Amino acid sequence: MQMIDDILKELAETKLDYxxxxxxxxxxxxxxxxxxxxxxxxxxxxxxxxxGAHVLSFVRRMTNGEKLPVIEAELFAEIHxxxxxxxxxxxxxxxxxxxxDDTEAFLLAVHFEALxxxxxxxx
Amino acid sequence: xxxxxxxxxxxxxxxxxxxxGIEAAGGTAIVIPGVGADMKVGDVxxxxxxxxxxxxxxxxxxxxxxxxxxxxxxxxYGLRSVDAGITALRSGxxxxxxxxxxxxxxxxxxxxxxxxxxxx
Numbered sequence: 001m002q003m004i005d006d007i008l009k010e011l012a013e014t015k016l017d018y019x020x021x022x023x024x025x026x027x028x029x030x031x032x033x034x035x036x037x038x039x040x041x042x043x044x045x046x047x048x049x050x051x052g053a054h055v056l057s058f059v060r061r062m063t064n065g066e067k068l069p070v071i072e073a074e075l076f077a078e079i080h081x082x083x084x085x086x087x088x089x090x091x092x093x094x095x096x097x098x099x100x101d102d103t104e105a106f107l108l109a110v111h112f113e114a115l116x117x118x119x120x121x122x123x
Numbered sequence: 124x125x126x127x128x129x130x131x132x133x134x135x136x137x138x139x140x141x142x143x144g145i146e147a148a149g150g151t152a153i154v155i156p157g158v159g160a161d162m163k164v165g166d167v168x169x170x171x172x173x174x175x176x177x178x179x180x181x182x183x184x185x186x187x188x189x190x191x192x193x194x195x196x197x198x199x200y201g202l203r204s205v206d207a208g209i210t211a212l213r214s215g216x217x218x219x220x221x222x223x224x225x226x227x228x229x230x231x232x233x234x235x236x237x238x239x240x241x242x243x
């Protein structure tokens with residue numbers, strides 16, 4: 001939890017326009033922290049920083065109603081399906097108006113896959 | 124005189140159009156292959172002794188911040204236009220993160236600007 005606060009503080013200091021997204025981002029980051037704790041996968045600080053920046057940008061896109069281009073289906077084969085499922089889970093369970101699509105789930109899942117591969121080796 | 128060498132890391136493994144633009148401007152482009160390539164920009168910049176790194180994902184932040192944390196590169200990210208990238212370049216940033224923008228124009232103008240600034 002302290003790590004999440006530290007990361008968000010650092011990101012907000014370097015990019016002031018992130019300030020409005022911090023509260024919602026923190027909820028998502030807490031879920032990620034919990035899910036990876038249950039899987040006994042450690043998230044190093046540099047990975048937290050990258051994930052934090054990604055989640056802040058995700059919340060901004062959702063708030064602005066911005067959609068990213070659809071991702072080719074074959075790219076999903078490069079990521080463990082559990083990581084895509086997990087990504088959908090942490091992004092979709094929020095009690096918010098937004099609905100994270102497959103593209104958003106994939107982009108976050110790439111971060112998860114990097115952590116999973118680091119811990120367990122490539123699938 | 125050596126050419127400007129620019130590393131491209133895109134979350135989806137793209138960047139081929141940016142590379143064409145860099146080459147057209149007289150630079151050398153290195154496109155990191157594979158999904159998650161953005162997170163390797165700093166590593167490849169160091170291993171290839173590159174001049175610049177360009178990171179692409181939703182905001183380009185993951186690649187830029189990873190490069191900053193691991194190697195101390197000055198970075199800017201969250202950019203959405205070529206002009207914003209040029210401004211970052213002029214202020215001395217070495218790793219610049221964008222939203223997804225695989226265009227020749229971006230590669231060409233970034234390489235041209237780097238050369239104009241006297242980097243190469």
